[in-house]
Amino acid sequence: MAQLSSSTAPITVVLVHGAFADASSWTGVIERLQGAGVQVMAPANPLRGIAIDSAYLASVISQISGPVLAVGHSYAGALISNAASVAKNVVGLVFVAAFAPDEGERLGELASGSKDSLLGTAQIPLHYPTGPDGSTAVEFAVDPAKFREVFAADLTAKQADVLAATQRPVSELAFSQPNGTPAWKGLPSWAVIATSDRAAGADITRSMAQRAGANITEIEGSHVVMISQPEAVTDVILSAMAGVNQATDAGRRSAV
8 A cells, every 4th residue: 555655644535435335335445545545535415415415515625724635536526526616625526437517517417328337227216304384305316226236246245234224314416406516526536436336326427537637546346446446446535635735835835
């Protein structure tokens, strides 16, 4: 695993989980980053829609003292890019098997164009209350019987069963609300493409990463590549930190 230089220590890495998951999906990466001396935060993603989740994440990041490298998995790729347009202390973005939409794009429409994704065939619609009058809205979970095939094919059946049992449903608004101004147009970006991703779809995440001008690393793995390949994902994050620091140092030298 790559080692962190002392010059990168002030950066806080914020790891944001995606839909149908929670922050524990980053455990292997957190352990390795902390072992390299990195400050890490893995906030809970509300999973209530693009607007609410992006605003919440921007608030979390803005309250961190110092620069932030924002890392998003899956749906959270959209959130880190939206939030970083508001939180001015974000210095870089890392997309892990993640969406990187442009302004006005909707994730549901983008995902429907994937030839690799099986997510649409595995979702179960549910309802959650939105007010005291009994009104409800739609959210989606993944059919536990299809969870491993779609999400976690490179984990054991027992591991996938635990993830399916602890999954957090995501509001339909995550897929239907338009995205805001993407920060990847102005920030350095890195991307991990999980080549066997059957949830977001490797074809979609790859094309978005290319459009964003991200530094791309392809890793053989499922949609939860940060669980199955935590060291490889950690190395990409450490490389991103080093790249951000090099750019910052170069900027300081040119300003002198």
